[in-house]
Amino acid sequence: MRLSVIGCGYLGAVHAAAMASLGHEVVGVDTDSAKVERLARGEPPFFEPGLEALLKRSEQNGSLEFTTDIAAIADAEVHFICVGTPQLPDALGADLTALVGAVEAMVPVIAPGSVVVGKSTVPVGTARRVAERVAAAGATLVWNPEFLREGHAVHDTLQPDRIVYGVDTLAEAKAQGGAVGIVDGVYRTMLEGGAPRLVMSYESAELVKTAANSYLALRVSFINAISDLADASGADVLEVAAALRLDDRIGRLFLNPGLGFGGGCLPKDLHALAARAGELGVMDTAALLAAANQVNETRRPRVKALAARALGGVLAGRRIAVLGLSFKPLSDDVRNSQSALLADDLVAAGAVVTATDPAAVGLARVSHPGLRYADTVGEAVADAELIILATEWQEYRDLDPGELAGWTRARTLIDARCVIDSARWSTAGWTVLAPGRPASVPGGSAP
Numbered sequence: 396m397r398l399s400v401i402g403c404g405y406l407g408a409v410h411a412a413a414m415a416s417l418g419h420e421v422v423g424v425d426t427d428s429a430k431v432e433r434l435a436r437g438e439p440p441f442f443e444p445g446l447e448a449l450l451k452r453s454e455q456n457g458s459l460e461f462t463t464d465i466a467a468i469a470d471a472e473v474h475f476i477c478v479g480t481p482q483l484p485d486a487l488g489a490d491l492t493a494l495v496g497a498v499e500a501m502v503p504v505i506a507p508g509s510v511v512v513g514k515s516t517v518p519v520g521t522a523r524r525v526a527e528r529v530a531a532a533g534a535t536l537v538w539n540p541e542f543l544r545e546g547h548a549v550h551d552t553l554q555p556d557r558i559v560y561g562v563d564t565l566a567e568a569k570a571q572g573g574a575v576g577i578v579d580g581v582y583r584t585m586l587e588g589g590a591p592r593l594v595m596s597y598e599s600a601e602l603v604k605t606a607a608n609s610y611l612a613l614r615v616s617f618i619n620a621i622s623d624l625a626d627a628s629g630a631d632v633l634e635v636a637a638a639l640r641l642d643d644r645i646g647r648l649f650l651n652p653g654l655g656f657g658g659g660c661l662p663k664d665l666h667a668l669a670a671r672a673g674e675l676g677v678m679d680t681a682a683l684l685a686a687a688n689q690v691n692e693t694r695r696p697r698v699k700a701l702a703a704r705a706l707g708g709v710l711a712g713r714r715i716a717v718l719g720l721s722f723k724p725l726s727d728d729v730r731n732s733q734s735a736l737l738a739d740d741l742v743a744a745g746a747v748v749t750a751t752d753p754a755a756v757g758l759a760r761v762s763h764p765g766l767r768y769a770d771t772v773g774e775a776v777a778d779a780e781l782i783i784l785a786t787e788w789q790e791y792r793d794l795d796p797g798e799l800a801g802w803t804r805a806r807t808l809i810d811a812r813c814v815i816d817s818a819r820w821s822t823a824g825w826t827v828l829a830p831g832r833p834a835s836v837p838g839g840s841a842p
């Protein structure tokens with residue numbers, strides 16, 4: 396099938412390449428010419444494992460072009476809207492400027508009978524307005540939220556755990572040869588592979604996405620709230636989490652305590668849902684979501700307080716190495732990264748921070764200019780008095796305490812993501828401090 400993808404960021408670039416790899420003819424459109432040029436050369440414009448190989452595969456199986464010219468979408472049967480919907484600069488709600496811009500740009504170009512598929516994350520109530528606008532061009536809208544995780548985007552796009560279609564009316568969904576059938580044709584490989592497909596109203600489909608991300612945020616904040624209780628009572632949050640995970644009703648994932656959630660999705664989707672709940676007058680829901688955000692906002696001050704404790708109460712003038720800047724491992728994304736923000740907080744308190752990251756140093760240099768940067772762990776820790784593991788990249792989890800001790804005079808590690816085997820590190824002569832966990836010191840007693 397001939398498809399267009401409007402917006403080639405983390406969502407659209409992967410979606411365009413994935414659809415072409417399934418054998419479709421795809422044209423991706425973005426207003427950012429530098430991004431378009433890189434994608435056209437088969438180079439991912441951001442760090443995403445597997446994307447480069449997918450871009451290559453897509454050229455072999457289907458066809459894939461990128462352009463800044465919206466007219467190039469004219470003969471596509473299906474148009475995917477994948478533009479960003481960031482948080483408004485001065486409010487909690489979502490900024491729909493790019494979405495409105497994309498819809499207005501496509502309406503004069505698209506063919507009657509074509510299908511527009513909304514994948515961007517939007518506040519509930521948006522799709523119905525977009526549907527009216529594309530109806531003016533004789534097109535039909537299906538709202539099809541995307542659930543991909545950065546770092547696993549290729550897998551999540553090609554092997555989704557569910558496919559959701561929001562439609563205007565169920566009668567339309569059942570119509571033979573209608574929009575739903577056309578989108579089924581795009582996703583045939585995934586549907587034949589057994590991906591569950593749920594058809595529902597526009598409003599439900601919009602809400603599924605923000606509810607999913609907000610629930611994940613609630614879980615992270617819940618375990619972090621328990622971490623505060625662990626600190627206050629002498630419990631170890633990791634022992635509590637390990638036992639919680641064995642309860643099938645609770646489940647294993649998204650119970651990792653530490654610095655809290657960041658990135659381009661969870662924080663803004665939680666804010667946007669809280670704002671929308673307020674607008675709709677559903678105040679208890681708004682308060683629940685606001686509380687989850689509040690718990691998240693207190694994570695960095697907690698780790699900063701641990702740093703001050705490790706350095707005898709004074710951060711000013713002290714040298715701290717921060718390992719990890721991206722908002723999570725396997726990503727170069729520093730948007731709302733708690734790790735990079737923590738490094739800034741320490742600098743604001745007068746500390747001299749040298750930070751490193753396997754992928755995110757380039758982007759962090761631009762958005763966090765107050766930090767010093769190092770390319771390797773060895774360089775970052777060379778003159779540090781304290782080391783903070785801020786993003787749990789596997790290579791930092793695998794650090795050898797004996798080897799690290801040879802590179803630095805620091806002997807205290809703050810494990811801000813609660814991922815280090817603290818007994819092993821304290822046996823090797825380190826003091827390990829982690830939020831929600833008893834301190835682990837050489838010899839075994841608290842400092």
Ligand code: UDX
Pocket residue numbers: 541542543544545546608611615648649650651652653654655656657658659660661722723
């Ligand atoms: C998220 C959703 O998972 C995905 O379905 C949606 O499409 C986009 O938003 P992503 O932003 O890539 O994906 O990150 P995710 O893996 O959800 O992690 C979000 C944040 O939560 C990270 O900062 C991570 O470090 C933090 N986190 C996650 C925790 O602190 N503890 C956990 O247990 C899990």
